[in-house]
Amino acid sequence: MKKTMFALCMLLILGFAATASAAPTTYAFTFHDTAGNPYCDGMIVQLYGTPKAVVGGYHFNYDCANASSVAGFKHGLPAVYQYAATGATLDISDPAFALGGSNRSEQYLVNTTYHTWILWSGSDFATNSVVNYGTWVNGVKADVKSAKPSSQR
Amino acid sequence: MNVWSCKLAGICSIVALTICLHGQTQQKVDAQSGGAGARNPFDGFRSFSATMNGGIGGDHDRKIYRLGDLMRADFDDSYRITDLQKLTMWGVQRATCSEFAMPDAAAFPFSAYHDHKVARSPTAEKETVDGHVCAIENVTFTPSNGMPVVIKMKLWEAEDLEGFPVKIEAEANGRKMNIAYTDVSLKAPDAKLFQHRAKCASGRNRGRRARSGSTPPRPRRSNHKNLRSNRQGAGCSSPARANSSLNRSPARYGETSSVRRSLPGLLAPNLPARV
Numbered sequence: 001m002k003k004t005m006f007a008l009c010m011l012l013i014l015g016f017a018a019t020a021s022a023a024p025t026t027y028a029f030t031f032h033d034t035a036g037n038p039y040c041d042g043m044i045v046q047l048y049g050t051p052k053a054v055v056g057g058y059h060f061n062y063d064c065a066n067a068s069s070v071a072g073f074k075h076g077l078p079a080v081y082q083y084a085a086t087g088a089t090l091d092i093s094d095p096a097f098a099l100g101g102s103n104r105s106e107q108y109l110v111n112t113t114y115h116t117w118i119l120w121s122g123s124d125f126a127t128n129s130v131v132n133y134g135t136w137v138n139g140v141k142a143d144v145k146s147a148k149p150s151s152q153r
Numbered sequence: 154m155n156v157w158s159c160k161l162a163g164i165c166s167i168v169a170l171t172i173c174l175h176g177q178t179q180q181k182v183d184a185q186s187g188g189a190g191a192r193n194p195f196d197g198f199r200s201f202s203a204t205m206n207g208g209i210g211g212d213h214d215r216k217i218y219r220l221g222d223l224m225r226a227d228f229d230d231s232y233r234i235t236d237l238q239k240l241t242m243w244g245v246q247r248a249t250c251s252e253f254a255m256p257d258a259a260a261f262p263f264s265a266y267h268d269h270k271v272a273r274s275p276t277a278e279k280e281t282v283d284g285h286v287c288a289i290e291n292v293t294f295t296p297s298n299g300m301p302v303v304i305k306m307k308l309w310e311a312e313d314l315e316g317f318p319v320k321i322e323a324e325a326n327g328r329k330m331n332i333a334y335t336d337v338s339l340k341a342p343d344a345k346l347f348q349h350r351a352k353c354a355s356g357r358n359r360g361r362r363a364r365s366g367s368t369p370p371r372p373r374r375s376n377h378k379n380l381r382s383n384r385q386g387a388g389c390s391s392p393a394r395a396n397s398s399l400n401r402s403p404a405r406y407g408e409t410s411s412v413r414r415s416l417p418g419l420l421a422p423n424l425p426a427r428v
Contacts, residue, residue, distance in 0.1 A: 122209075
């Protein structure tokens, strides 16, 4: 009995220790369309925090030239709000410079398991819409200047 | 005590469920009736095709079609169909199909404000837009549920197109948005343009996990059927097809410093110009 309790305690302690010391994970990726053609933009974001659910980083080349700050959280979301994916997604808010500036929402859902993304936008209570979606690949292909950004459909 | 607690919890649950269902029903009724006031000016155009510029998605020369409650937007190698009543959307690619619980951006404003109160104020002004003599009308959409944002629109309604709004200026919460429609035809588009599967793959069967260093996932048996049907037209298959080109290593690079090591020279040029 004592041995069992000791083992359980050790497991709990180790579990907490592992959670507390969970190293941040960095994702660096370039957006592609559904056919696999690259867009000029992508993101470099870090997943961190305890629990590890905070997302922060940059949307590089949002207009094929500049970068914007992005932030959000990782959480579960039904499949109907994602593209070809289900479960936990990086829910990333973007300043929407590429979509005409401020005072509108721009939300990227980036699924790191299925390697897909979707861009949502809305400006009032009734206009949340799908702007674009596709897949993504690892790496920052910042030299793809001929393509358009993922927000330009 | 425990028995009474259970009974009380049960009663509370039933009451909460009733209230919840009533709310949902009320929303559906409101959406169908269009709320009080004038008719939504976009409800009258149930069959047309046009080329769209601007809007929520910042579209450029986007070809759109409407037939009844369905609206289609063409893309380079795919198309999207929005159900304007259910406010759902199908994205149909060459080999895959995906269903979403919200409309495509190109469906705006035909997809929006069904449950808003509409106030229309025609003006005496006339303007010619893209060769069409247009009457100008101001329209205000007010949420029926008391939410504070009022949407104001100015419509340029082409007289030779039965009043179709060839130009729209919309303003919500101080933000302005323009939409222009050209090459408008009020002829009903071919119904074949709106073909899609009644159900696209969804949920856990929609996609396959991208694996490190693996070969692209083989489609499941059900997908073989879909792929066969795709040869005959737009069909649906597992979005694993969309990921088939993703035979890549895992996305995780570890700490930022390791990213900088593994991607030398790629971070610096474009970061962060705007913070």
